[in-house]
Amino acid sequence: MSNPSLLILAGDGIGPEVMEEVKRVIGWFGEKRDLKFDVSEDLVGGAAYDKHGVPLHDDTMAKAQEVDAVLLGAVGGPKYDDLDFSVKPERGLLRLRKEMDLFANLRPAQCFDALADFSSLKKDIVAGLDIMIVRELTSGVYFGEPRGIHIEDNMRVGINTQRYTEAEIERAARAAFDLAMKRNKKVCSMEKANVMESGILWRDVVTEVHADYPDVALSHMYADNGAMQLVRAPKQFDVILTDNLFGDILSDCAAMLTGSLGMLPSASLGLPMANGRPKAMYEPVHGSAPDITGQGKANPIACILSFAMALRYSFDQGAEATRLEKAIEKVLADGARTADLMGPEDGTPISTTEMGDVILAAL
Amino acid sequence: MSNPSLLILAGDGIGPEVMEEVKRVIGWFGEKRDLKFDVSEDLVGGAAYDKHGVPLHDDTMAKAQEVDAVLLGAVGGPKYDDLDFSVKPERGLLRLRKEMDLFANLRPAQCFDALADFSSLKKDIVAGLDIMIVRELTSGVYFGEPRGIHIEDNMRVGINTQRYTEAEIERAARAAFDLAMKRNKKVCSMEKANVMESGILWRDVVTEVHADYPDVALSHMYADNGAMQLVRAPKQFDVILTDNLFGDILSDCAAMLTGSLGMLPSASLGLPMANGRPKAMYEPVHGSAPDITGQGKANPIACILSFAMALRYSFDQGAEATRLEKAIEKVLADGARTADLMGPEDGTPISTTEMGDVILAAL
Ligand SMILES: CC(C)[C@H](C(=O)O)[C@@H](O)C(=O)O
Ligand SMILES: CC(C)[C@H](C(=O)O)[C@@H](O)C(=O)O
Numbered sequence: 123m124s125n126p127s128l129l130i131l132a133g134d135g136i137g138p139e140v141m142e143e144v145k146r147v148i149g150w151f152g153e154k155r156d157l158k159f160d161v162s163e164d165l166v167g168g169a170a171y172d173k174h175g176v177p178l179h180d181d182t183m184a185k186a187q188e189v190d191a192v193l194l195g196a197v198g199g200p201k202y203d204d205l206d207f208s209v210k211p212e213r214g215l216l217r218l219r220k221e222m223d224l225f226a227n228l229r230p231a232q233c234f235d236a237l238a239d240f241s242s243l244k245k246d247i248v249a250g251l252d253i254m255i256v257r258e259l260t261s262g263v264y265f266g267e268p269r270g271i272h273i274e275d276n277m278r279v280g281i282n283t284q285r286y287t288e289a290e291i292e293r294a295a296r297a298a299f300d301l302a303m304k305r306n307k308k309v310c311s312m313e314k315a316n317v318m319e320s321g322i323l324w325r326d327v328v329t330e331v332h333a334d335y336p337d338v339a340l341s342h343m344y345a346d347n348g349a350m351q352l353v354r355a356p357k358q359f360d361v362i363l364t365d366n367l368f369g370d371i372l373s374d375c376a377a378m379l380t381g382s383l384g385m386l387p388s389a390s391l392g393l394p395m396a397n398g399r400p401k402a403m404y405e406p407v408h409g410s411a412p413d414i415t416g417q418g419k420a421n422p423i424a425c426i427l428s429f430a431m432a433l434r435y436s437f438d439q440g441a442e443a444t445r446l447e448k449a450i451e452k453v454l455a456d457g458a459r460t461a462d463l464m465g466p467e468d469g470t471p472i473s474t475t476e477m478g479d480v481i482l483a484a485l
Numbered sequence: 486m487s488n489p490s491l492l493i494l495a496g497d498g499i500g501p502e503v504m505e506e507v508k509r510v511i512g513w514f515g516e517k518r519d520l521k522f523d524v525s526e527d528l529v530g531g532a533a534y535d536k537h538g539v540p541l542h543d544d545t546m547a548k549a550q551e552v553d554a555v556l557l558g559a560v561g562g563p564k565y566d567d568l569d570f571s572v573k574p575e576r577g578l579l580r581l582r583k584e585m586d587l588f589a590n591l592r593p594a595q596c597f598d599a600l601a602d603f604s605s606l607k608k609d610i611v612a613g614l615d616i617m618i619v620r621e622l623t624s625g626v627y628f629g630e631p632r633g634i635h636i637e638d639n640m641r642v643g644i645n646t647q648r649y650t651e652a653e654i655e656r657a658a659r660a661a662f663d664l665a666m667k668r669n670k671k672v673c674s675m676e677k678a679n680v681m682e683s684g685i686l687w688r689d690v691v692t693e694v695h696a697d698y699p700d701v702a703l704s705h706m707y708a709d710n711g712a713m714q715l716v717r718a719p720k721q722f723d724v725i726l727t728d729n730l731f732g733d734i735l736s737d738c739a740a741m742l743t744g745s746l747g748m749l750p751s752a753s754l755g756l757p758m759a760n761g762r763p764k765a766m767y768e769p770v771h772g773s774a775p776d777i778t779g780q781g782k783a784n785p786i787a788c789i790l791s792f793a794m795a796l797r798y799s800f801d802q803g804a805e806a807t808r809l810e811k812a813i814e815k816v817l818a819d820g821a822r823t824a825d826l827m828g829p830e831d832g833t834p835i836s837t838t839e840m841g842d843v844i845l846a847a848l
Pocket of ligand 1: 216
C-alpha cells in the first residue's frame, strides 16, 4: 500500500518559514514512528500569482483534490493589496475551500497553561480555556450570488448575498454535534435570528438536527452577545457552531483571548473520499504576517499543531497527534518562546528554527 | 418658545426601571438648570405588542418623527421569542431606526477609572480606554432585499442581502470623520474587502471622503482582525467606522472590554430637522435583561448617560452633559455600585433607585 499523500501549499509571508519546521516534523514521524507520507509542494496566493497570474493554478487545484490532505501556510501581503479582487491571494484559499467542499472549519481556541499570563485577559478568565469553534466554510456571504459592485441611478452600489440552504446548515451542525459528543457535550449556536431570516433558518435547522443528539445540550445565542460572552466568560463554551462570516470574526476574537495566536491551528473538513478519509485542509489561524517575514521570528507552532490535527482527523492517528501536542506543551513549560510569546522585557526569544529544534528534541 | 420635546419609549424588561431614574434626572435639569423638556411617553417592543399586536404603533412612529429626541430603554424578552419575525420586539426598534433614517450610531466604549478592575481584561490594557464606534445603522444586511426563507428544490433556503450605496457609506463616513476631528483625529474603517465586494466599495468610498479631512489619519482593517485588535490592544483606536452588522458585533465586543456594559450609552443620529436639530434616538447599549427584571438590580447609568448624549448631540448642551457625566464619575469613585459592577465577594450592591439617588445628590 502506498503512503498517504500530503500537498504542502506554503503560500506567502511567513508561510514558507513555518512550513519548513512542519516538514522536519513530518520527517521525524516518518523516521521514528514509521508514519511515512508522500509529500509534494506547490504554490498558492501571492506566490502563485507571481508565477502564474492567478492565486491558484488549475493543476494545483487538481492535485489538492487528489491528495489525502493539504497543509496550507498563509496567503496575502501588502504587495498584492492593489490586485483586482478576482486574483487576490485570498481567492486561491477560497477556491480551495469551495471546490474541495470543506464545509466544516474546526478552530480550537485553547489557552496553553504556560502562556496564560500572556493573554490580554485576566489569567483566571482564560487559564484552561478549551473551546472548539465549528465554522461553516463553503457558503454564506462568502459565496452567495448575486454579488459585485454595479451602478444604479448614477451611484455605485455594493452587493453581497447571505444564502444558506438547510442541507448546508445541517451538515455543519452534524459536524458540531459529533465533535461535542467527544468533548463536553455542549453546543452553542450563534446567529442573528432577531434580524436575519437566514439566521432563523439556521436556528430552526440546528434545532432539528439536535433531535439526533439527545446527549448534547444545545443553546442559541445572538452573535453580538456571543462576542460579548467570549470576552466576559469564555469558559462557559464547549463547541460553538456558527456561519462563515460570524465564524470568521468570532473565531479570531476567541483566538486572541488565548493570547497565543501564533499557537492556534485549524482543520477544514469535507465529505469522505473513496478511501474513507475526509477531504481536508489544515492551516494555522494566523495570517502571513508580512511585518516579520524573512526574519526568523515567526512561531511555527500553529502550523505544526495543524499537522497534529491532520494526524488526528485525516489519518486516525490520535495517539501520535497527542504525542506531538504534548511535546509542544513541554517545550513551552520549559520556557521556549518565540518573539510573539514574549513581552519587551522578557529576555531574548528563540528563532523559528530553534523552536523547531526544541520540539524535535522533545519528541 | 416652547420647550424641546422628548419621547420616552421605555420598552421591555429593565427598560422601564432604568428609565424611571432618567426621568428624575430630566426633572432635576428642569428645576435646577432651567433646562425644561416636554416629555411624553409611549410603548415599544413587547410592551407595544401586548397592547397593539405590533411592536410599534403607527401613532408612536408618527410621534417619534415629530419630537426633538427619542429616549429608548430596551426591547425584547423570552416571552416574545416565539412571535413571528414581523412582530418581534426588535422590529419596533428597527422601524424607528429606519423610518427616522438614523444612519449614524455612536457607541462610545469607555472604561471608567473606578471600574477598570472589573473588566475581564487586564487593567493596563483597558484603563483609560476611550473609543468611539460609528456604526452605519439604516442599511446593510439589516434592511437589504431580497430577504426571507423560501423553498428551492424541496429545500428551505434562507436569504439576506448586504447592500450599500455610495451615498449611504459616504454619510456614515462623514459622521466618523467629523467626530474624529473633535477627538484624536484617527479613524479606523473595518470591513471584509478581501472577501466581499460591498466591503471594497466601503473601503473606496471611505478613502474618497477622507480627502475632505486631511487632518484625520485613516486606516483600514479587516473586521476579523478588528475583533482581534480590540481584544489585544484596544487603546490603539480612536474612532472606528463600520457597517451595520460588523458594527453590531464589534461594538458589543468593545463594550464588554470596558467591563461596564451597564454603563454604556449610545446615540443614533439622522439628518437635521427644520429646527436644525438632528433626528435622534438615544439608548443604552445593554438589552432588556429579563433575568433581573423587576428586582431593582438594574444599573441605570447607561440610560442616564444616553440622556447626557442627548444633551450634547441634540440640544447643544455639552457643558450640562459633562456635568452629568462628572456626577456619575464621582459616585463611582465614591464606591457606588449596582450588582452588575460587583463581584460575589464585594459586599452589598445598591439598587436602581439608590443609584439614581446618589447621582441626583452628586449633581
Ligand atoms: C484570508 C481570509 C479570506 C480568511 C477568511 O476571511 O475566511 C481568513 O480571515 C480566515 O479566517 O481564514
Ligand atoms: C436588538 C437588536 C435588533 C439590535 C441590533 O442587532 O442592532 C441590538 O443588538 C443593537 O445592537 O442595538
